[in-house]
Amino acid sequence: MSKVVIMDHPLIQHKIGYIRRVETGTKDFRQTISEIAMLICYEATRSLPLxxxxxxxxxxxxxxxxxxxKKMAIVPILRAGLGMVDGVLNLIPAAKIGHIGLYRDPETLQPVEYYCKLPADCAEREVFVVDPMLATGGSSVAAIQMLKDKGCKKIHFMCIIAAPEGIAKMQAEHPDVDLYVGALDEKLNDHGYIVPGLGDAGDRIFGTK
Known part of the structure; x- marks a missing residue:
C-alpha cells in the first residue's frame, strides 16, 4: 500500500490557512501556493536515492x-497544477517538466485527455505529479495511469489539500504511488468540491471565474 504523508509542519499549516480565506486575492494566493509546493517538495524528496x-x-x-x-521530472495536471511548478523548481531547478491536460466529460463524469507532453526520458526519472486539490481522485488516477502507460515507474503525487475520497481512490488504483498532502480535509460536497477546502484552485490561481 502506498505511503500517505500528511504535512504537520507549522509553516505549511499557516500558509494553507491563509489561502483558504475567501478574501485572499489572486496575487497572494498564487505566491502562497508556490511557497507551499516548495515546502511539500522538501518533504516529498526526503527518500530520493543518493x-x-x-x-x-x-x-x-x-x-x-x-x-x-537520472534526476526528477515535474508533471502538473493542467491547469491548476501549473501553480505548484515554480515552487518545486526553486528546490530542483534542473528538473524537466511535462504537462498532462484532462477535463471531465459532462455526460460520463470520466476524465478525458486533451494534452500530454512529457520529457523523452521521463520513464527513467523520479516523476512528481502535482495538483493543488485531490478531490474525487479521477483526474489524478487518470494522469498517473498515462505516465505508467509511457513506462514511468517511480511516480509520486503531491497536493495541497485532499479529501478522504480522493486518497482512497488513489490508493485503490495506484497502491505503488506515495502521496504527499498538505492538509487532509473533511469530505466532498454534492458538487465534488472539498469541504472546507478553498474553492476552485485554478480560478483562484489565474483570477478567472
Whole structure:
C-alpha cells in the first residue's frame, strides 16, 4: 500500500490557512501556493536515492552525496497544477517538466485527455505529479495511469489539500504511488468540491471565474 504523508509542519499549516480565506486575492494566493509546493517538495524528496561522489574541496579530496542516476521530472495536471511548478523548481531547478491536460466529460463524469507532453526520458526519472486539490481522485488516477502507460515507474503525487475520497481512490488504483498532502480535509460536497477546502484552485490561481 502506498505511503500517505500528511504535512504537520507549522509553516505549511499557516500558509494553507491563509489561502483558504475567501478574501485572499489572486496575487497572494498564487505566491502562497508556490511557497507551499516548495515546502511539500522538501518533504516529498526526503527518500530520493543518493550516491557517493569523489570531489575536491579547496582543502582536500573528499566524498560527498549527490542524487543518484537520472534526476526528477515535474508533471502538473493542467491547469491548476501549473501553480505548484515554480515552487518545486526553486528546490530542483534542473528538473524537466511535462504537462498532462484532462477535463471531465459532462455526460460520463470520466476524465478525458486533451494534452500530454512529457520529457523523452521521463520513464527513467523520479516523476512528481502535482495538483493543488485531490478531490474525487479521477483526474489524478487518470494522469498517473498515462505516465505508467509511457513506462514511468517511480511516480509520486503531491497536493495541497485532499479529501478522504480522493486518497482512497488513489490508493485503490495506484497502491505503488506515495502521496504527499498538505492538509487532509473533511469530505466532498454534492458538487465534488472539498469541504472546507478553498474553492476552485485554478480560478483562484489565474483570477478567472
Amino acid at each position: 550516491a557517493d561522489v569523489e570531489i575536491t574541496t579547496p582543502i582536500c579530496d573528499t566524498t560527498v552525496k549527490e542524487l543518484k542516476g
